[in-house]
Amino acid sequence: MADVLKKVPVREQDPQVRATNFDEVCLGYNKEEAMEEAARCLNCKNAKCIEGCPVNINIPAFIKEVKEGKFEDAYKVISESSALPAICGRVCPQESQCEGKCIRGIKGEAVSIGKLERFVADWARENGIKPPAPENRTGRKVAVIGSGPAGLTCAGDLAKYGYDVTIFEALHEPGGVLVYGIPEFRLPKLDVVAKEVENVKSLGVKIETNVIIGKSITIDELMDEEGFEAVFIGSGAGLPMFMGIPGETAKGVFSANEYLTRNNLMKAFREDYDTPIVHGKKVAVVGGGNVAMDAARTALRLGAEVHIVYRRSEAELPARAEEVHHAKEEGIIFDLLTNPKEILVDENDSVCGIRCIRMELGEPDASGRRRPVEIPGSEFDIDVDTVIMSLGTSPNPLISSTTIGLDVNKRKCIVADDTTGQTSKDGVFAGGDAVTGAATVILAMGAGKAAAKGIHEFLSAKN
Numbered sequence: 360m361a362d363v364l365k366k367v368p369v370r371e372q373d374p375q376v377r378a379t380n381f382d383e384v385c386l387g388y389n390k391e392e393a394m395e396e397a398a399r400c401l402n403c404k405n406a407k408c409i410e411g412c413p414v415n416i417n418i419p420a421f422i423k424e425v426k427e428g429k430f431e432d433a434y435k436v437i438s439e440s441s442a443l444p445a446i447c448g449r450v451c452p453q454e455s456q457c458e459g460k461c462i463r464g465i466k467g468e469a470v471s472i473g474k475l476e477r478f479v480a481d482w483a484r485e486n487g488i489k490p491p492a493p494e495n496r497t498g499r500k501v502a503v504i505g506s507g508p509a510g511l512t513c514a515g516d517l518a519k520y521g522y523d524v525t526i527f528e529a530l531h532e533p534g535g536v537l538v539y540g541i542p543e544f545r546l547p548k549l550d551v552v553a554k555e556v557e558n559v560k561s562l563g564v565k566i567e568t569n570v571i572i573g574k575s576i577t578i579d580e581l582m583d584e585e586g587f588e589a590v591f592i593g594s595g596a597g598l599p600m601f602m603g604i605p606g607e608t609a610k611g612v613f614s615a616n617e618y619l620t621r622n623n624l625m626k627a628f629r630e631d632y633d634t635p636i637v638h639g640k641k642v643a644v645v646g647g648g649n650v651a652m653d654a655a656r657t658a659l660r661l662g663a664e665v666h667i668v669y670r671r672s673e674a675e676l677p678a679r680a681e682e683v684h685h686a687k688e689e690g691i692i693f694d695l696l697t698n699p700k701e702i703l704v705d706e707n708d709s710v711c712g713i714r715c716i717r718m719e720l721g722e723p724d725a726s727g728r729r730r731p732v733e734i735p736g737s738e739f740d741i742d743v744d745t746v747i748m749s750l751g752t753s754p755n756p757l758i759s760s761t762t763i764g765l766d767v768n769k770r771k772c773i774v775a776d777d778t779t780g781q782t783s784k785d786g787v788f789a790g791g792d793a794v795t796g797a798a799t800v801i802l803a804m805g806a807g808k809a810a811a812k813g814i815h816e817f818l819s820a821k822n
């Protein structure tokens with residue numbers, strides 16, 4: 360008899376095997392496992408899990424359908440609220456959202472809502488089921504900038520309201536961080552991301568790639584000359600930060616975004632692509648967030664010994680516990696309470712090491728986490744040939760600097776209303792990382808959804 364206090368375990372690739380390939384780590388539930396896990400849901404009347412989901416999926420309703428083996432009906436429930444369920448089922452931090460609110464979690468383990476969402480979305484894809492196409496079309500044109508989760512969600516919802524929506528994307532492939540940042544072994548590109556992008560297109564959304572708003576055309580031109588009545592900016596936060604320490608411009612130093620883009624979007628890991636990337640033998644990744652874990656696990660799969668260099672202790676690591684666990688299982692070395700002081704460079708201006716200093720934790724700082732303090736005289740060198748900086752990102756100022764009347768804050772984030780996405784410029788809305796700074800897929804989707812409603816109300820009032 361299964362223990363109802365525990366989640367039905369999910370199958371994963373063996374750590375030794377997966378450390379040498381880019382195939383997906385988590386294998387997901389099969390039908391029987393999904394139905395067994397769904398039976399753990401208490402179907403609460405006042406379901407807290409829905410409040411924990413930024414796009415408000417009716418979680419108990421879809422899980423009830425899974426429990427009864429009605430997978431198509433489960434998909435219909437999910438797709439009323441989410442355009443990207445196979446993606447969210449894989450990358451959302453459920454432990455702090457829907458699953459964090461699950462009543463089952465009080466005495467035992469929360470229901471595995473994320474894995475059930477993933478199962479339903481995968482089942483729908485494998486069985487050729489798509490979200491229903493909208494029937495009414497207003498013919499009114501709305502532009503969406505950026506095809507990440509914020510842009511895709513906003514565009515999908517606008518299409519459902521009946522608008523003629525075009526997404527303009529700077530890169531050659533749609534998906535934003537979903538294609539260029541998150542690695543294949545966590546989020547398959549062709550089988551999952553491309554298919555969910557196709558689903559958004561099947562709602563009538565057009566996507567124009569290789570268009571950089573602010574360079575190819577401006578927002579003012581889209582509105583004044585191209586007939587777009589409203590614009591949504593979902594351009595993300597793709598500008599990497601650096602430490603400003605000596606040696607950071609040497610050969611062999613990457614931002615995590617560049618390293619991951621070369622590998623994920625430009626397929627450096629595949630022999631049939633000629634994207635240049637340093638196949639470091641010993642790699643240091645500086646930072647402790649999810650992006651750092653992704654960069655480290657990618658470098659490991661490219662054959663390196665990998666060190667995570669992080670200035671606080673394990674308890675403060677900002678990455679999801681699951682990501683840290685996977686990284687450790689695969690053999691990543693964690694140099695905690697360690698901070699880089701200088702990148703060591705040889706006579707060819709190539710990285711040959713990283714000089715670090717040991718840290719201890721002092722009083723809590725503004726973030727509430729204990730502040731790392733250097734231990735004088737504790738400098739030491741780690742022998743590496745590649746350094747990947749993963750210290751966070753901010754929005755690229757291109758759009759704000761080329762749009763008349765668009766306000767940004769001190770952090771260069773676009774200022775937008777939380778509930779409608781309205782910016783300081785009439786008819787221009789924004790959401791996702793471009794507004795919040797680097798956050799999560801589901802928060803970006805929630806913002807895209809709210810802005811679609813805001814745009815619909817704005818255009819309806821204009822009529």
Ligand SMILES: Cc1cc2nc3c(=O)[nH]c(=O)nc-3n(C[C@H](O)[C@H](O)[C@H](O)COP(=O)(O)OP(=O)(O)OC[C@H]3O[C@@H](n4cnc5c(N)ncnc54)[C@H](O)[C@@H]3O)c2cc1C
Pocket residue numbers: 450451452504505506507508509510527528529530533534535536537540541542570571572573593594595596597619649650653755757758790791792793797798799800801803
């Ligand atoms: C490596 C990595 C791993 C992550 N892992 C997770 C995770 O596991 N779970 C999670 O929830 N979140 C994760 N995140 C964060 C999450 O991916 C982001 O919060 C989310 O993608 C933000 O969505 P967005 O639509 O606002 O922006 P983005 O996904 O950044 O998309 C913005 C898009 O706009 C385009 N663009 C930018 N400027 C222009 C322009 N001028 N003209 C036209 N197009 C433009 C960009 O090319 C991009 O395609 C991760 C982030 C990274 C970098």
